[in-house]
Amino acid sequence: MSSDRPLARTAWITMSQFHPHSDAETLERVRARVAEGSGRALVILDLDETLYDAGPRNAAIFAEWVARAESARFPEARDALAALLARASGESAQRMGYSLEDQFRAGGADPDAPEFQKALAPLRAFWTPRFFSSEYLRHDRPYSGAVEFVQGLRAEGARLVYLTGRNAPNMGEGTRRNLERDAFPVESGAEVRLILKARKEIDDHGYKREVGEQLAREAAAAGHSVVAHFENEPRNLVELARAFPEADAVFVDTLCSEHPAEPIRGAYRIRGYR
Ligand SMILES: [Mg+2]
Structure with a gap:
């Protein structure tokens, strides 16, 4: 090897x-x-x-998603992100994780479970334009x-x-x-x-x-x-x-x-x- x-x-x-x-x-x-x-x-x-x-940028985006009506369709994913936010308080990227899958893991969830797999695409569609924007960089x-x-x-x-x-x-x-x-x-x-x-x-x-x-x-x-x-x-x-x-x-x-x-x-x- x-x-x-x-x-x-x-x-x-x-x-x-x-x-x-x-x-x-x-x-x-x-x-x-x-x-x-x-x-x-x-x-x-x-x-x-x-x-x-960039942890606080992620935290701001997730907080927005958790508060939106559309996240109610994915209660397990929403709860995992809410748990993550409660723990991280938007302070540290190390506590936030890198990818969306990492964020679920950091929130105590298994990203491979079907309820999280189902939430990934809509969450990513919400997250991507915000994460890659000047507006959210202020966080x-x-x-x-x-x-x-x-x-x-x-x-x-x-x-x-x-x-x-x-x-x-x-x-x-x-x-x-x-x-x-x-x-x-x-x-x-x-x-x-x-x-x-x-x-x-x-x-x-x-x-x-x-x-x-x-x-x-x-x-x-x-x-x-x-x-x-x-x-x-x-x-x-x-x-x-x-x-x-x-x-x-x-x-x-x-x-x-x-x-x-x-x-x-x-x-x-x-x-x-x-
Ligand atoms: Mg870099």
Whole structure:
């Protein structure tokens, strides 16, 4: 059995080889590499579940669904989400789970049971346009310490790229509004950039690979050096590690999808920004 076969979540983490650094040591290492870069160092940062906790966004959408007449047709699903909301209080993505199936599990239900299977499609139809919208982005909150960390990188002269799978038409406005609201460094010429998908239909994974390759070419041409990239999604982390072999690949261990990825070697793993 090859250890490089794609694996998901805990299996991926177990089979990957991370440096044994503490969170603080990893963050300090990135800061030091930025300082050494004398204004030529570039750091790539994902947004959802990397810098931002989307748990409160999910909680707001579920609370709306639970209160709607249409959820009465799915009492078991509605009760599971209500239980989840009561426990999470909209505070933490870790308590909210990643996918709708995860949310049911977190609410103490079995998502494979017929009553939940029946509710999934209508719930997803309700959730999707709201989750991927500027309007609901206002519920998001930065992970504790994330703003100060990114501000610190910028103060050391880092060039920043926020590279997100959010799409520009539906989420660009809310994304910019949140970055400003939360005091993340925001776009100033070429030194801080926000890169969004042009359309929501574009696949996240292929998109991050393509943009990663493009950023690598641009950085080489400009004499910049990508020193670190931060991602919560294993597949994206692996793609960016390929595009930037000299950079520190930092896995932000908050929430991730079940999409399998090849185990990674020599990456860093943080659980937060403290
Ligand atoms: Mg993410």
